[in-house]
Amino acid sequence: MPNVKPPARRVTTYKIVQGIIGVVLAGYLIWRLFVVFIANPSYGPDTWARFAIAGLILGSVYALVAIGYTLVYGILRMINFAHGDIMMIGAFGGYFVFEALKSIPTPTLADPELTFLNAHPVLSVIAAFIVGVSIAALSGYFLEKIAYRPLRGAPRLVPLISAIGASIFLENAAQLLFGAQRRDYANPIVLTRGEGWGIPIGGSNVILTYTGVLTVVISTLIMIALYLLVMRTRLGRSMRAVSENKQVAALMGIDVDGVISRTFIISGALAGAAGVMWGIHLGLVYHFVGFIPGIKAFTAAVLGGIGNIPGAMIGGLFLGLVESLGPAGLGINFQLKDVIAFGILVLVLIFRPTGIIGEVLTEEKV
Amino acid sequence: MKKQLRHAVNAGGIFGIITIFLFLIGFTGTAADLFSDLFRNKNAAPFLSLNPQMLNMLIFLGLIGLWAGAYGSRKSKSQTDDPWGAALIGGLTAGLVHGLLVSGLALLVGTLNLRGVRINVYLSELLPDAIKLFLVGKSPLQGATVHIVFLTLTGFLGGLLSRGVGRGSWRVRSGAAWNSILEKISQQSIVKQVRGSRNTRYVVYGILLLLVFLLPLRAGPYWNYTIGTVGIYVLLGLGLNIVVGLAGLLDLGYVAFFAIGAYTMALLTAPQPHHLMWSFWIALPIGVLLAALTGLLLGAPVLRMRGDYLAIVTLGFGEIIRILSKSDALTPFTGGPSGVKAIGFPTLFGKPFNSGVDFVYLIFLAVLLIIFVTNRLQNSRVGRAWEAMREDETVSRAMGINTLTQKLLAFAIGAAFAGLGGALFASRNVFTGPEDHNLMVSINVVAVVIVGGMGNIPGVIAGALMLKGLPEVLRQLEDYRVMVFGALLIVMMLWRPAGMIPSARRKMEVEKDKGVIETPDEGRGK
Numbered sequence: 001m002p003n004v005k006p007p008a009r010r011v012t013t014y015k016i017v018q019g020i021i022g023v024v025l026a027g028y029l030i031w032r033l034f035v036v037f038i039a040n041p042s043y044g045p046d047t048w049a050r051f052a053i054a055g056l057i058l059g060s061v062y063a064l065v066a067i068g069y070t071l072v073y074g075i076l077r078m079i080n081f082a083h084g085d086i087m088m089i090g091a092f093g094g095y096f097v098f099e100a101l102k103s104i105p106t107p108t109l110a111d112p113e114l115t116f117l118n119a120h121p122v123l124s125v126i127a128a129f130i131v132g133v134s135i136a137a138l139s140g141y142f143l144e145k146i147a148y149r150p151l152r153g154a155p156r157l158v159p160l161i162s163a164i165g166a167s168i169f170l171e172n173a174a175q176l177l178f179g180a181q182r183r184d185y186a187n188p189i190v191l192t193r194g195e196g197w198g199i200p201i202g203g204s205n206v207i208l209t210y211t212g213v214l215t216v217v218i219s220t221l222i223m224i225a226l227y228l229l230v231m232r233t234r235l236g237r238s239m240r241a242v243s244e245n246k247q248v249a250a251l252m253g254i255d256v257d258g259v260i261s262r263t264f265i266i267s268g269a270l271a272g273a274a275g276v277m278w279g280i281h282l283g284l285v286y287h288f289v290g291f292i293p294g295i296k297a298f299t300a301a302v303l304g305g306i307g308n309i310p311g312a313m314i315g316g317l318f319l320g321l322v323e324s325l326g327p328a329g330l331g332i333n334f335q336l337k338d339v340i341a342f343g344i345l346v347l348v349l350i351f352r353p354t355g356i357i358g359e360v361l362t363e364e365k366v
Numbered sequence: 367m368k369k370q371l372r373h374a375v376n377a378g379g380i381f382g383i384i385t386i387f388l389f390l391i392g393f394t395g396t397a398a399d400l401f402s403d404l405f406r407n408k409n410a411a412p413f414l415s416l417n418p419q420m421l422n423m424l425i426f427l428g429l430i431g432l433w434a435g436a437y438g439s440r441k442s443k444s445q446t447d448d449p450w451g452a453a454l455i456g457g458l459t460a461g462l463v464h465g466l467l468v469s470g471l472a473l474l475v476g477t478l479n480l481r482g483v484r485i486n487v488y489l490s491e492l493l494p495d496a497i498k499l500f501l502v503g504k505s506p507l508q509g510a511t512v513h514i515v516f517l518t519l520t521g522f523l524g525g526l527l528s529r530g531v532g533r534g535s536w537r538v539r540s541g542a543a544w545n546s547i548l549e550k551i552s553q554q555s556i557v558k559q560v561r562g563s564r565n566t567r568y569v570v571y572g573i574l575l576l577l578v579f580l581l582p583l584r585a586g587p588y589w590n591y592t593i594g595t596v597g598i599y600v601l602l603g604l605g606l607n608i609v610v611g612l613a614g615l616l617d618l619g620y621v622a623f624f625a626i627g628a629y630t631m632a633l634l635t636a637p638q639p640h641h642l643m644w645s646f647w648i649a650l651p652i653g654v655l656l657a658a659l660t661g662l663l664l665g666a667p668v669l670r671m672r673g674d675y676l677a678i679v680t681l682g683f684g685e686i687i688r689i690l691s692k693s694d695a696l697t698p699f700t701g702g703p704s705g706v707k708a709i710g711f712p713t714l715f716g717k718p719f720n721s722g723v724d725f726v727y728l729i730f731l732a733v734l735l736i737i738f739v740t741n742r743l744q745n746s747r748v749g750r751a752w753e754a755m756r757e758d759e760t761v762s763r764a765m766g767i768n769t770l771t772q773k774l775l776a777f778a779i780g781a782a783f784a785g786l787g788g789a790l791f792a793s794r795n796v797f798t799g800p801e802d803h804n805l806m807v808s809i810n811v812v813a814v815v816i817v818g819g820m821g822n823i824p825g826v827i828a829g830a831l832m833l834k835g836l837p838e839v840l841r842q843l844e845d846y847r848v849m850v851f852g853a854l855l856i857v858m859m860l861w862r863p864a865g866m867i868p869s870a871r872r873k874m875e876v877e878k879d880k881g882v883i884e885t886p887d888e889g890r891g892k
Contacts (some may be wrong), residue, residue, distance in 0.1 A: 014666075079674045096488070147856050157616055158859050160674055161816055164618070165855025168809060172849035176391035179490030295685075298678055333695045342682035349675055350667040 018350065025347070032330050043328055045202035051324045057212040057281060059320020060219040064274040065297030066304070066312035067226060068267030074243040074307040075263050078156070081163035082143055083271055084294015085170035090136035090272025091279040091289055092178065094128035098186045101127065121188035125214075125280070132276035133269045139170075140268020141261060149257070167291075174287035182286040185279040187211070193283050211281040222273055223313055226266070230309060239263055243307070292338065296323070299345040305355025315355070319344070374438035374456040378463025378521070381434035385427065385464065386471050391849075392491030395499055396842055398423035403842075420502045424516065427468075431517045434464045435524020453529035454522065461521015468517060469510035476506025582726040590722040592838045594794060597729035598787050599834045602807075603814040603826040604736050605783025610812070611821035612749060613776035614756030615669070616677040619684030620811050623781040625691065625803035626660055627653040627788025629700060632798045635710030639701050646712035650789050657785025658778045665777035669770060684808055692800035705799020709792050725794045732790060736783055737823055743779070744823075752776055753821070806848065810834070813851045817858055819865025828867055 036042070065087055072080040101124050104116040117124045147166045151159045187193060196209035230236035241249040242259045250256050271290075278293065279285045300319040304311025319341060326340040327333065348355065388394055401422035413421060438460020439453040475497055478485055485492040501509030551557055582590050602624065609617045630653035634644045668679050691700045700706070711720040712728065719728055743749050751772045754762040763769050792798040810833065818829020837847045858865065 014670075017666075079678065099488070147860075150860050154859075154863065156674065157610075157614060158863050160616060160677060161812070162856050162859040164677075164809070164812070165852045165859065167852070169849055169852030169856065172852060173387075173391065176491065176845065176849060177489055181490075295678065295682065299682075302675070302678075333693055335693045336689065336695065339686050339689055342686050345682055346667070346679055349679060 022351065036329055046204045046206050049201045049206045051328060052321065053208060053212065055321035055324030056317065057215050058324060059317035060216045061274050061278055062297045062300045062320050063313045063316025064219050064222060064270045065293060066300040066316045067309055068270045069298050069301040070306055070309055070312040071263050071267045075239065075260055078159045079163065082167040082170055084290035085167050086136050086139050086268050087271040087275040087293060088174060088287065088290030089139050090132040090275030091285045093132035093135040093272065094276035094279050095183060095185055095285050097128040097131045102186050117188050121190045124188055129273060129276050133272040136272025136275060137265045137269040140264040144261060144264040171287050178287065180287065182284050185283045185285060187280055191280060215277045215281045218277060222270065235262060296341050299341055302345060303348055303355055311355055370452045370456050371459055374459035375463050377434060377438035378460040381430060382464045382467030385430055385468050389500060390489055390491060392496060393846065394423050394426060395496050397426040399842055401425055416502055420499060423499060428520045431461060431464060431520030432524035434460050435521035436528035438521065439525035439528050450529060454525050457525015458518065458522045461518040464521055465514035465517030469513040472501055472513050473506050473510040476501050476509055480506060582723045587722045590726050592835065594726050594729050596830050596834045597733050598791050599814055599830040600733050600827050601736055601787040602784055602811045603830050604740050605780045606811050606815050607821065607826050608740065608776050609780035610815055612744065612752040612756065613773060615773060615776065617680045618677050618808050619680030620784055621803050621807040622684040622687040623657040623661060623784035624788040624807060625687050626657045627785030628792035628798045629691065630656050631789040631792045632706035632709045636706045636708050638707065639698060646710050646793060653789040654782050654785040658782035661778040661781025662774055665774045669773045669777065684805060688800055688803050703800060705797055707797050709796050709798065711793055729790055732786060740823060748775065813855060817854055817866060819867040822867055825865050825867035
């Protein structure tokens with residue numbers, strides 16, 4: 001596309017409407033903050049701390065999934081709609097590892113009914129992560145190979161529809177395979193959900209759960225590793241090159257198809273890790289578990305500017321916090337927390353379609 | 367030879383995974399049930415100590431085995447000759463690999479089952495009965511042997527049939543003969559005349575219409591309900607067809623407009639929760655207008671975005687509407703999770719439309735109206751603008767089309783159709799609630815439009831019949847329906863991106879690359 005000279009700035013109706021919406025929203029927000037914190041403080045600092053901790057944990061999971069969206073979007077300019085379902089596959093992988101280890105008896109003198117899961121909790125968690133991550137990575141690889149690769153170069157709508165089909169297929173295949181019931185994640189006893197270190201804030205004890213800390217630590221480690229991978233390794237360099245320009249990258253001797261395959265493997269692995277953490281921390285796994293987190297993670301990716309890896313991390317954390325603090329802060333029903341996430345998505349697209357940080361799209365921003 | 371072997375092993379592996387998957391989701395048992403309905407052999411005498419159910423399952427597996435063999439015996443495209451030996455070995459190898467995989471699974475599952483592990487806790491379809499059926503009532507080792515022998519044999523047979531019947535020299539000759547006969551028939555002047563004349567088309571349409579109008583009188587209440595549902599999906603499909611098929615905007619939250627139509631009808635005509643009790647004929651246009659208005663309001667900010675953002679935002683919007691209609695906060699206004707009951711029905715010239723048959727006719731009328739409107743729109747300046755926009759937005763803007771206005775128009779008209787569908791749906795069901803408006807409705811409609819043929823009215827009707835009507839005929843397959851939708855979306859995109867019955871223009875675009883350019887007969891010279 002030739003460079004088109006930007007038209008002279010003029011005030012359109014759209015801009016005016018945008019401004020009005022902005023002023024109204026900002027006014028409402030300030031009023032709510034005033035009410036919540038000064039005029040009529042209904043929650044103490046301990047409750048806010050609880051919300052913030054929950055938001056941070058949730059946000060770190062969203063961030064991992066969001067990076068998967070962003071990686072694929074950066075390279076193929078397509079939304080991998082089935083990404084949330086790959087997270088579901090990872091969650092199921094971890095679930096089955098825990099169930100299998102739970103059934104292996106390793107009796108000791110002190111406790112004859114000890115199982116492997118509780119005897120070696122660290123090994124068990126590592127095994128769950130390895131299995132969950134590899135199954136998810138494998139599904140990412142096959143997903144790309146079967147549903148996306150033959151459609152390379154087709155109009156944009158075509159791979160998107162194929163991705164939606166893949167998402168529906170995966171969800172319902174999982175339902176048929178494993179049944180529709182919700183399953184409890186059998187954590188090792190040391191990682192019992194809801195237990196953790198107590199921190200005295202504002203006169204009461206705020207619990208920092210073990211599972212939550214595990215989630216945040218692991219996802220931070222993974223994000224650092226990913227950053228190093230993209231910025232420092234040969235594969236990362238070729239990924240960046242392919243996302244700049246496929247033709248030129250191919251001319252430079254980069255195996256474009258291979259790089260795309262590996263990108264899907266990496267993004268699937270991230271989703272798998274997120275799925276296992278989701279299961280360990282929140283404890284429920286079923287065929288639809290990836291759908292809502294998937295959409296929210298996409299929102300997070302858009303928030304941070306799609307195609308932008310640090311943006312996806314920050315967007316994920318931001319979304320997790322807003323979702324958890326939002327209902328209390330805005331004084332609306334907690335049932336409506338999903339509405340906040342979708343509302344933010346619409347608002348970001350209206351006011352700043354390139355995201356908070358700005359997206360990394362060099363060309364063809366159609 | 368080596369290449370052929372590798373291909374055959376791959377084919378066997380793929381089919382092995384497919385068969386295992388079908389077994390794990392319980393489809394082998396369902397297929398056996400289907401066959402026993404088809405052959406009516408439920409009470410037949412056992413054959414070789416196998417009861418009819420097991421035989422039926424083996425028949426199903428045998429069909430897959432034949433296919434695997436036929437696929438495995440295929441030669442590569444670069445190969446010019448097609449030797450018998452390679453084809454047979456290919457079929458045999460594919461069958462062997464297929465059989466090995468399946469029997470491995472049978473052995474594993476059978477042994478676990480014998481040891482008393484309750485597999486169906488984890489894989490919900492693997493009930494002890496299903497496992498027994500899969501092992502044809504024998505011990506795991508014997509069952510696995512049966513599978514490996516049977517699948518290898520059918521694979522070999524598949525290769526034989528494929529090489530002998532499918533690709534034999536007589537096939538080529540008979541194909542040529544058939545073509546020449548067809549050619550001769552189409553050369554006859556009378557055939558040409560009938561084909562070319564516009565009256566033929568009218569006669570065909572007339573007969574179809576007559577059939578469709580007579581059908582509800584003969585069908586029972588159940589089938590009338592199904593026909594009505596198909597009709598509503600035709601309405602929704604035609605509406606979404608304008609948005610997706612013509613204007614090229616992927617809308618995944620189409621159910622939101624459907625819900626707005628349904629809730630408007632419900633809240634205005636029902637005694638609870640507002641006690642308005644307005645007439646159906648007042649509520650209907652209000653519902654349609656409200657849906658169109660919401661389309662405009664949602665579209666105005668969102669339609670400036672890239673196409674794929676639109677998909678997610680509309681999806682989110684659809685979920686917002688559902689969550690809102692379900693939430694406690696709005697219960698006094700929308701009836702909350704329990705929905706709205708006793709929705710009003712229409713009265714025309716003193717005659718109340720409240721039986722199933724009446725509603726089928728009402729829905730037919732609406733469908734005819736929408737077909738007329740869509741047809742006129744499609745061939746108008748606006749329709750051309752939409753299609754131009756779908757193909758290339760930049761170029762169409764350069765041609766002087768105001769793309770934003772056109773997109774908004776498409777969005778609003780599509781939303782209005784959905785509102786109409788929703789209002790009719792709510793009034794027919796006498797009830798509407800949040801679960802009537804979940805994401806699956808949007809996905810069904812998208813599937814109807816895409817499978818049927820984007821941008822094409824007969825395609826949408828065929829899609830609705832196939833996706834909403836066919837599953838009612840094959841009730842046993844109900845559980846697999848949504849999964850098949852997903853798979854169909856992928857397969858359609860890979861195999862026929864223009865849909866089952868593609869519009870002439872789209873077909874031309876797809877076939878352009880092959881050097882075959884047809885003259886589109888649609889929308890020209892009017």
